[in-house]
Amino acid sequence: MNLENTKELIINMGPQHPATHGVLRLVLEVEGEVIKRCIPYIGYLHRGVEKLSEDLTYVQSLPLTDRLDYLSSMVNNVGFCIAVEKLMGIEVPLRAKFIRTILSEMARICSHLVWIATHALDIGAMTVFLYAMRDREKLLELFEMVTGARLTVSYPRVGGVRCDINEEFINELSDFINKFPERVEEYETLIDKNRVWLKRTKGVGVITAEEAINWGLTGPTLRGSGVYYDVRKFFPYDAYDMVDFEVPIGKNGDIYDRYKCRMLEFRQSARIIKQCIEKLPEGAILAEESPKIRMPSSPLKIDKNDIQFEIYVEDRNIEDFIKKFTDVYASVEAPRGELGFYIVCDDSAKPYRMRVRAPSFVHAGVLPKLCEGALIADVIANIGSIDIVLGECDR
Amino acid sequence: MNPTEIVKRLKDSFPEEILWYRCFRNECDVTVKKEKNREILLYLKNTPSLEFDYLIDLTAVDYLGFREPRFDVVYHLMSIKHRHRIRIKAEVPEQGCCISSVADIWKTADWFERECFDMFGIIFKGHPDLRRILLPEDWNGFPLRKDYPVHSDLGDKEWKTYRELKEAARGWKDNES
Numbered sequence: 001m002n003l004e005n006t007k008e009l010i011i012n013m014g015p016q017h018p019a020t021h022g023v024l025r026l027v028l029e030v031e032g033e034v035i036k037r038c039i040p041y042i043g044y045l046h047r048g049v050e051k052l053s054e055d056l057t058y059v060q061s062l063p064l065t066d067r068l069d070y071l072s073s074m075v076n077n078v079g080f081c082i083a084v085e086k087l088m089g090i091e092v093p094l095r096a097k098f099i100r101t102i103l104s105e106m107a108r109i110c111s112h113l114v115w116i117a118t119h120a121l122d123i124g125a126m127t128v129f130l131y132a133m134r135d136r137e138k139l140l141e142l143f144e145m146v147t148g149a150r151l152t153v154s155y156p157r158v159g160g161v162r163c164d165i166n167e168e169f170i171n172e173l174s175d176f177i178n179k180f181p182e183r184v185e186e187y188e189t190l191i192d193k194n195r196v197w198l199k200r201t202k203g204v205g206v207i208t209a210e211e212a213i214n215w216g217l218t219g220p221t222l223r224g225s226g227v228y229y230d231v232r233k234f235f236p237y238d239a240y241d242m243v244d245f246e247v248p249i250g251k252n253g254d255i256y257d258r259y260k261c262r263m264l265e266f267r268q269s270a271r272i273i274k275q276c277i278e279k280l281p282e283g284a285i286l287a288e289e290s291p292k293i294r295m296p297s298s299p300l301k302i303d304k305n306d307i308q309f310e311i312y313v314e315d316r317n318i319e320d321f322i323k324k325f326t327d328v329y330a331s332v333e334a335p336r337g338e339l340g341f342y343i344v345c346d347d348s349a350k351p352y353r354m355r356v357r358a359p360s361f362v363h364a365g366v367l368p369k370l371c372e373g374a375l376i377a378d379v380i381a382n383i384g385s386i387d388i389v390l391g392e393c394d395r
Numbered sequence: 396m397n398p399t400e401i402v403k404r405l406k407d408s409f410p411e412e413i414l415w416y417r418c419f420r421n422e423c424d425v426t427v428k429k430e431k432n433r434e435i436l437l438y439l440k441n442t443p444s445l446e447f448d449y450l451i452d453l454t455a456v457d458y459l460g461f462r463e464p465r466f467d468v469v470y471h472l473m474s475i476k477h478r479h480r481i482r483i484k485a486e487v488p489e490q491g492c493c494i495s496s497v498a499d500i501w502k503t504a505d506w507f508e509r510e511c512f513d514m515f516g517i518i519f520k521g522h523p524d525l526r527r528i529l530l531p532e533d534w535n536g537f538p539l540r541k542d543y544p545v546h547s548d549l550g551d552k553e554w555k556t557y558r559e560l561k562e563a564a565r566g567w568k569d570n571e572s
Contacts, residue, residue, distance in 0.1 A: 043529035050514075051538050055545040070442055088418055194437065213475065216503025229449075229475050309417040312406075321462050326419050329471055329482065331451075342469070344456055353539075357452040357471075365506040394529055 019122045022390030037059040038371040053354040065151035068393040074107035075334045076157045081328035083341035084158045089303045091202045093284040096160035101239040102276045105269040111335035119384035159290025201256040216362045219337030223249040224258035224289045231333040255385040279312040282351045360393040398423035424482035430495045432485045447472035453507035455515045459541040464488035493518040514539035
């Protein structure tokens with residue numbers, strides 16, 4: 001064989017590829033099995049959520065957030081509601097906070113179950129898929145019981161939640177949560193002692209702590225590298241400051257540590273739900289000042305008493321502008337990382353600008369760094385380990 | 396650190412560059428001139444008691460018709476060590492719509508700036524690879540600008556089924572109210 005005539009081969013992976021978890025396209029320049037360059041192309045699922053919301057009222061924008069990360073729509077809804085509540089200065093009743101926390105953690109378990117199912121399937125462990133889907137089905141039934149929908153729930157409202165949970169739901173959820181830690185051990189016995197799994201994940205796709213911070217990673221992907229950052233602990237929302245839980249962190253920053261972090265999060269989520277059920281208070285589920293479904297298009301009444309400003313430039317008529325455009329940023333810990341909503345309000349009932357800071361978008365950006373110099377087979381393992389959802393990535 | 400203290404330190408270090416600050420719901424934002432955005436962000440990142448090592452978000456807002464210069468490029472910074480956040484805004488005019496890139500300070504800014512260019516047409520000088528990211532390469536216009544319409548009137552070219560659906564929906568709405 002004449003080696004002088006060898007050249008780099010360009011492989012187009014995706015957008016229709018079963019292991020890229022959606023419509024992600026990677027252009028890989030390979031030399032043999034080794035990747036020289038990796039260029040991700042995204043945007044195949046772009047629906048213009050940010051632009052659409054500028055034409056809808058705050059209440060009407062809520063269902064749009066379902067369609068971002070469709071595996072954990074509850075958390076997206078909560079994130080949006082928290083941002084709008086912060087803007088309008090609405091205090092959520094305690095019972096609603098606990099209900100939201102319970103359902104957010106259910107969504108986290110659901111989302112992680114899909115992750116472990118598909119990630120293991122990609123690497124070659126088929127059985128876990130069936131086990132994880134069995135448990136997810138139970139959770140989706142519970143979601144349907146409360147919200148009437150399985151995936152796109154639109155359950156929270158600005159100022160609370162749409163409807164109350166009942167005794168039957170709590171009993172069934174308790175049953176599930178009591179059994180769940182055993183189930184997690186079941187998955188771990190399927191994977192953790194599997195030599196193929198360990199070879200494919202340990203020491204592969206390493207991100208150091210400094211790099212992870214510089215790349216803006218969040219959630220379990222960041223914590224796998226040993227950085228302690230969790231929005232639930234740093235900037236508590238809902239009932240997270242009233243329950244006791246730990247944030248698992250890894251050490252080596254490889255695929256195995258990211259996997260381990262998520263497996264430990266299963267147990268913490270179960271713990272949070274258990275405490276929330278015990279502490280669930282009685283009372284209202286929707287704040288009185290919460291906006292109606294048919295939100296009037298007349299100007300909002302926003303309490304601007306706590307606004308402070310100081311202007312250092314002269315001869316500019318800027319004071320009215322500063323008073324008119326108020327903005328807030330609120331973020332929640334979605335299963336994938338920090339999901340932030342930045343809302344600019346111009347006193348009308350429609351957001352002047354709604355920006356979604358999507359963790360999957362940031363995580364997809366780190367793929368070239370993870371893949372370059374690695375083997376083709378590891379690309380699949382890497383995509384699985386950063387856990388991206390393209391609906392959220394492309395918005 | 397208290398947000399107002401951060402603003403004070405910033406003001407002491409860059410007296411000429413800070414235009415105004417505002418605190419609302421315990422969040423501080425500082426508006427700066429765009430020429431020194433890199434120096435200010437580097438100062439915030441490297442000063443020992445501030446240490447904003449984390450760029451959470453980078454985006455832009457279009458204030459067409461309300462203010463001149465038209466755009467704001469918005470940086471959300473956070474410090475993992477000190478657990479504080481701040482928002483820095485840099486004014487960008489429509490003419491000469493450009494600002495220095497921070498992609499070499501934070502790698503995460505790479506894609507954020509590409510998205511910002513894609514949606515607003517703001518040019519980031521010094522960016523390694525400024526291309527459209529979410530939209531196709533041959534797209535016309537910048538969708539998140541305020542003069543880009545949400546609905547466009549296609550007239551007869553509109554898909555027939557969609558037009559029927561819209562009329563039906565209008566009928567329900569009238570019945571309800």
